[in-house]
Structures are given as structure tokens and as C-alpha cells.
Amino acid sequence: MNVADYTRLGAAAISGKVRSGEVAPSDVVRAAFERAGEIGAGPDALNIFLHADEEACVTETKEVQQHLDTAADVGILAGVPVAIKDNIASLGLPTTCASRILGGYVSPFEATAVTRLRANGAIIIAKTNMDEFAMGSSTENSAFGPTRNPHDVRCVPGGSSGGSAAAVAAGITPIALGSETGGSVRQPAAFCGVVGVKPTYGRVSRYGLVAFASSLDQIGVLGRTVDDAAIGLEVIAGFDKADSTSSDADVPIYRVSALGKPAPEARHPDTEAMRIGRSPVPLPPPPDSTTLKGLVIGKPKEYFPESLDPSIRAHCERALDRFRSMGAVIRDVSLPRSPLAIPVYYVLAPAEASSNLARFDGVRYGLRVDPGKGLKSMYEATRSQGFGPEVTRRILLGTYVLSAGYYDAYYKKAQAVRTLIADDFRAVFASGVHAIFTPTTPTPAFPIGAISDPYEMYLNDIFTVTANLAGVPAISVPIGRVRRLPVGGQIIAAHFDEYTMFRVAYALEASLGAEAHQ
Amino acid sequence: MAVTRDDVFHIAELARLGIDDARADALTAELSSILAHMEVLSQVDTAQVPPAAGVGAGGTPLRPDATIAPLMEQTLESFAPSMRDGFFIVPRLATHEDSSESGA
Amino acid sequence: MTRDRYEMVVGLEVHVQLKTRSKAFCGCSTDFGAAPNANTCPVCLALPGALPVLNEHAVQLAARAALGLGCTVNPISVFARKNYFYPDLPKGYQISQFDQPLATGGSIAIGKDDKGDDVRIGITRLHMEEDAGKSIHDRYTGATAIDLNRAGVPLIEIVSEPDMRSAGEAGSYLRTLKQILQYLDVSDVSMEEGSLRVDANISVRPPGQSKLGVKTEVKNMNSFSAVERALEAEYERQCALIDSGGAVQQQTLLWDGARGTVRPSRTKEGSHDYRYFPEPDLRPLILNPAWIDDARKNLAELPDARKKRVGAEFGLSSGELDQLMATPALVDYYEAVARQSGDGKGAYNWVMGEVSASLRASGEDITEFRVRPADLAQLLNLVRDGTISHTAAKRVFALMLETGKPAAQVAADERLVQVGDEGAIDAWVEEVLQEHPEEAKRYLAGEKKLQGVLVGFVMKKSKGRADPKRVNQLLSARAG
Ligand SMILES: [Mg+2]
């Protein structure tokens, strides 16, 4: 199939053509790699991919092709190329978290989310670049060099899922998996002008996601459109008995592409081998995506500070006007404890990280540096040479806030304030608000190397990190451009109400149309 | 609380991160300035907040006591830095009496 | 004498491996003796991205143990990470429980004091955790070999109050604890196989002083007697130290059984800062109070209660009971025989005599012993109703063991059934008198003390089948 067509098609359209036999899955994969070649996904240009193997992928499509030939159901992602963030375990391609300490490591097992993608016909074409161990907001902290923003190669794509956001923005894949701990899907989605969704904590299995901060981590989806993100989430969501924190709440149909033309349901094979839980229960698909009658959308004042970039504010106001014109009621609300989110986050996330990253010790897998002076020096050489500066900084920070004498003042305190921040969201949703709208980021993408102060970098997550701390679902959709760079608007919903979140996102996308990218 | 150079060496030791003197000075400054932003938390009254016990609602799920053949597509040798007779091999501990620390 | 000037204060931390098929947080087998690292998977190897899921049976066994030790099982307990680096600790932390353990506040009686009151030792807490792997330091020169088959095996840690005042009390606490866990069937409790491990906290203080002295922790004991010897040695060391004007340093010591001394572990003190925090990969363990009550109701009979009951039911002495209670299986076997034969004493003599002897000889376990309780009970009945003599019974037992046939059949086949018939016995008596004319003459002449000898000859001739009572009667009759 020709590349120009390919880059215009969404996941639903591609799998439709594949299922109808109009195009062969191998042709789709060829097109994806051709696009990657022409846009320069390689290390010498955008540096989006860390690992990719075109021929292996083409071979993989044979299985999908066989299903098609035997008229077996190949799933709603039949032949759809998908890129995976490099901290999500995948068979075949390495899983290095963009870190030297895992250089060349190939996981002997696969993440549940990836298994579910494959089970629905998707083709994993590449592992994408990221901030090392997902610690960063610019993808500059990769041991393998920064990824560049397809909209302006001088700028960062955001992070930590910068490679996945860039892959979608560059038209290489309609869907990519990223991961979030404090905004690592939504912020790069906003910087790259694509859609990025972070589901409710527990909605998607973390089995196979290399842990950064377990109580905050969630796998998220980047998509060219809201529908791409919706289909992707629908496929990977649902209980997994291999993740004790995954939820058995029913998974509705999120995509509107199901409207009128029934597409097959997301399949969740339940085998011990894949350790996969029960399959989603379909709810009625979203109503007509051009009306928001009966919905109340909250506008939290803490997310529209004086300091907010005026053009970002203007784009947000335009979006809020569209909500009104579609029948929604906009209500001023307050999330008073949100300004405490960054300090809370940078106590809790590093604390958990300092423990989660202890397993990288050079004993069982990954890098080992042995100066020959006994075990302790092997540990210290391996870890100090294996981890980059930001990871080292956060491990030390986390070790400090957990260490004797500081636990109560930092970790315990931050846990309590985290509860207060979550209470703020509960209160707003309990007051009859269906969704909350905010800017995704305080600024558009910034030039590579522009931010050197760690804490200034942390402030990139100021509007996104609260959803991780509260565990609620949130999505970033393009709402316009500032100085030719994309900016995103964020829609936050109550726990497990991705359904309403998508409904609002679909409506905004539909009403903005081409303006979303102007 | 400002972080001291000794703190940095102490936590680096706990975290098994080799830190040279130059790096220690930089880290002392960086960590101090980051932690300065955390001080705001001490002003929040959390007396009434119940301690957040674990993650999520409901109890942790339990699995039946059944043995499952490990699902591994590659052998340990495929990723282990050093193996011998099926054992992972590490440099001899400088003080191997430390083994009393293991065994839980 | 130091004993009068210093009181020994001991508290014990006991780690016990739970009897589960699979590990605490993954489906790997807990079998020992597998090839190195054969029983490992992404979870217990701590591969990137793997996550723990708790073993239901481990929870059941831990709760059972807690209830058996008189603890309160908490409806909500929380797993926590204990962070430290060690090559046999794959994740760099141990999943354990810290400020919200599974159970708290129990106690067990370890014997009587001179006033005859129970000596009780308090149980501070019982929590669940996972075992580490094995580091082998002496296999390769300059290298340590790591086997993770044991990593992730479910343990309970039982922490006692500092209630023990002598090495002897520590010993009886351990023996009592072991017996309770055995009778609850939660663990193999074998120190040899490492399914039970003991660390001791010990301090000394002048008698009457309520404040505790500075304690040391003694590790690396591989038997109960080693624990007692280590405590004695450390007690003497601390007393001597104080007598010489020194002060006890809080530290970890390792027992050296060969030298019979303790030596400091070279672990740098203060280097332990475990940075406990709640395990975010697991939700809290929530147990329904009704479930806990059921577990309490269905608890197996504890050793003390069982000893009282069996003693009362079958009239055995405390000493005899202690022998039978050595293992639950032995007393199970005894109770079955005693009940079915209605002969508590006889059953005791047989179980501790012939049965134990042949078990010792064959080395097999009583649960697979060929002579089942019903068979032995039948043998006892045959002896009681006089069908076979006690002498013959021993032979019958041996043949039952050999052939697996029931007692009655063996007795019949081997013509060992006791003969009471006048004629037959009188014939044997006549033959014996013929064959031993000298003794016969002196006996009939009134030398009564020879009667025993002659009875012996008759029994021999009858291959033990003659009823000794009748033989005596007939001989006396002839003596007139
Ligand atoms: Mg322990």
C-alpha cells in the first residue's frame, strides 16, 4: 500500500482493509518501515527506534495472514503496526529501558499488554526511545541519545514516552504503547500533537512493565486520533491475575469506530500461559460524538495560573467554548491541594524507584562491571556505570527519604498529602462534575538542552502528575499550535470512567477538526 | 533539611552506587535544592489523614497453591553475566560471614 | 558465681518454612534437591517487569500457626519491603511484613515452675515473608555461587518476648514451639533441612533490675542444643565483660560450633537501614473475621490438650505419653490401636516395643508401616482372650509384618493357637517327665521349686501353645 495513504489511516481503517483482504498485513508493515525510513526514525535523525527488525516483522505477519486465509477472526487490530516503549517487556526485540544497565537484554517473557495486542492481530514493529527507566520529561535522559520532535527537530518530543509519541506523530504507527508515572504519555502526546491516554490505576496490567514507581505506573496508549487511543486501550485493558493491583472492573467499548459497522470485540485469550483474566463486557458504544448535553465539565482554577502561557490559555478557552456549544455546562471548580503534587510526587516516586531499581545489580542479567575487588565493588561499579545521572539522582533521593530519621518527614508525610490530593478529585466528581478540563502542559515543546535544572524539568508534569497521584484516568488531545508547536488539552474523569473521558475527547476532536492542529 | 556530603556518601553506600568526590559535591547541592522544594509539605496538616495502606481498594488477590512450569522463552544462560554448573557466579564477598544477613 | 550476680534475658526470632507446594509469590516448586536455579521464574529471579501474587495456602498455614500460638490474627495486615543488597536476594528487597503484621500477642506454656505453675513465654508477633536464595561460598575459589531455588519460599517469622531466663528455657521454648507447629502440620520444622532457623537476642542484668541490659544478636546455630550452648557462651562473655568493667556493645554475633565460641559478624554495624515501606505491588492482606473464626474452630488438637485427653482416656503416665507424642503420626497410631483393642497399656507396650523396634530396624515411617492399627488391635485381642500366648504373639507379629496376613490367620496357619485341652497337655507333661527322670524324681519327691523348670520344658515341647496355667495345675496334681 502506498505510504501517503498509510500515514492517513487510523487503526480501525487499517484493520478493516486487512480483514476485508484489500491489503495484506505484510504490505502494511512494509509501508510502516518505508515511512520510518523516509522520515528518519533511525539514530542519525529523529532517533525514535531503539530496536526494530523489518524482516522479522514481515515474517510475523504470516500468522495474521494464515488467520485471514482460514477465515479465522484475527481481531480488531489485524495487521496494525504498533510501536512499544522500551520499558515494556516484549519477546523477540530487546527491552532495555534506554539504559546501559540493560544493554542488549531480551526479556524471556512478554508483558500482558503486548500479548493482548498480538492476540488481536497487531504487529509489534519496534521498541521506542525513552528517558532512562522513564525518568524524565524530554527523552533527553536516554543512554542512546535524545529523540527529536517530528514537528521541530530542534525540540524535545517530551517524555518519558517521547519515542512512542514521535512514532505516532511521524505517521509510522497509528498506535504506540507508552507508560506513565507522572505524565509520561500525556506530556509527550501534547508536545507531539497526538492523543495520549493514561487509564485509571489498575485498568491495565503492569505485568511486564519495568517498574519505576509501582503505585503510580500505568501503561498508556498514544494514538493518531482519539479512536486509535480508544481501540488500543480497549484491547490492553482488563483484569490480569499476574498483577495483584489490576482491577476486575468491566471494560466497555470505548471506540466510536464500532458505530454502525460492527467490528469484532477485543479478545482476551484466557490461558494459564498468558496468565490473562476475564474478558471485557461490552457496554453500549458512546452516543453521537457531537453532543455533550447533560455533561458538566469542571475548570479547576489551580490549573489556569497567572503564569500560564497566554496562547495556551487561549486554546483552552476555545476548547471550553466548543464544550459549551455542544451543550456541556462549564463549572469553575477547585482542586486546592494540587499545587502540592510535584513535591509529593518527587518524594514518593523516587522512594519506590530506589527499591524497584535495586534488582539491577549485575548478578543475574544485564550489565556487570567487575573491578575484581569483591562483590561490593562489583555492585558499585555496575550501578554507577550502568545508570545515567538522572536515575542516579532519583535513586539517591528516594534512598534518602526512606532512610532512618527521614521516613516520617518525607515519605509518610507525602503519602498523607497524596490522600488529600485524591480527596480533592473525589469531592469534585461527587459534586456532579463529569469531567475536568485543563491544559496538559504549561508550555509547548522546548529546545533540546534548554532545561538543565532538575526541578525546573520536574515542573513539566505540574498539570499531569495529579491524575497519577489520584489514580484517575486522563487523556491529552491536540487543541492547537503555539509558535508552530502543538499543545494539548487534558480531560480527566473519575476512577474507571474512561468511557466519559473518551466521550468528551471524541467531541472535542470532532468539533475542532483541522483547528486542533492550527 | 539540607543534605550533607556525608549523607550523600551514606545513602550512596546504602544504594550501592559508587560516587567519586566531585560527583558527591554536585549531588549534595542538587539533592539539597530539590529537597528544599519538599519543605512545603511540612506545613500541611495531615493529622486527620488515615495512613494509606498499600495500593488500591479491596484485599490482595490470592492464587491457588499450584506449581506452574516457568514461562521462559530463553535460558538463564542467555542473559546471565556469569554462570557455572547452573549457579549464578558472583565475586566472593569480601566478608562472606555476611551471609548471616541473608536467609531472611 | 555469675549465675547469682547476673540474670540471663533471652528472646528468640524463629523463621519457619511453610508446607506449600509452590512459592509465596510465584508458581515455582518448593521442592529441595532440584538442580541449581531449576525452580525459578521471572518473578523469583526478579526479572524486569515481573510481579508477585500471594499464595493462598501460605496464608492459611500462617494463620493456623498464629492461632495455635494463641495470637490474634489481624483482619488487615500489610506487606512491606525490607531493602538490602545481597546476591541471593534477587529483588534487592525481601517482601515481609513490618508495622502491620499478620498476627500479634500470643503465648505458649513451656513447662511448670517449682510452684507447679505454667511457665509461659509471650509471642510478640508472627508475620509472613519470603525466603532468600542460597549463597555457596566454599564451592569455587574466589567466587560465590548463587542458587535461587529457595528464593521466594514462604516463611513465617515468630518473634518471642524477652521472657526466657536460661538456655534451658530457650531450649524448651523451641521444643514446645516445634511440637505445636508439627501438630498443626504447617511445617516440617527441621533445622537440618533449614525449614526452621533460630536467631537469639540475649542480654544480662542484675537480678531484680527491671531495665533490660544491652543485647546482642546471636546467629548461625544449626540445632536446638547449639542454641543452648551459644546462649551459655554469650552469657558468660557478657558477664565477664561487665565484671572487667567493660560494657556490652549491641552487635550481631555468629556461633562457631566447632570452637564453641561466638565471634562478631563482620557486617558493619549501622550499615543496616532497611528502609521499610509498604509493598506497592500487593494490596493489603484482608481476612474476613468469619474466616479467621472458622480457622480457629478447625484448628487441630494442640499437643498439651491431646496429652491430657489421651492420658485420661487410656491411663498412661506423663512419661509414657511423652514417648508416644514424639510425632503426631505415632500417637495417631497408638490411639487407633488402643481404641480398637480397648487395651491402653497393652497398646502402649506394643507400640513402644515391637512396633518402634521394627520401625527403627527398617527406618520406615509409621504412616507406611505394614501392620495397620486394626491388625495390631486384633493381635492384642487374641492374646487377651487367651487364643494365643504372649510368647506366641511376638512370633505372630513378626509373621504379620513379613506376610501382611491378619493375626488370626497367621496364628492358625502356624498352629500357634493356645491349647487348653487336658489330654494334649497331660501327654506333653508325661513325655517331659519321661525325658527328665532325675528332675521328675526329685519333683515328685516334693522338691516344689523344680515345678518352674518342668513347666518350661512343657512349654518348649508345645512350641508355646500349652496354656501355662493348666500345665501348672496338672504338675501340682501329680505331685499330690
Ligand atoms: Mg525475617
Ligand SMILES: [Zn+2]
Ligand atoms: Zn518463581
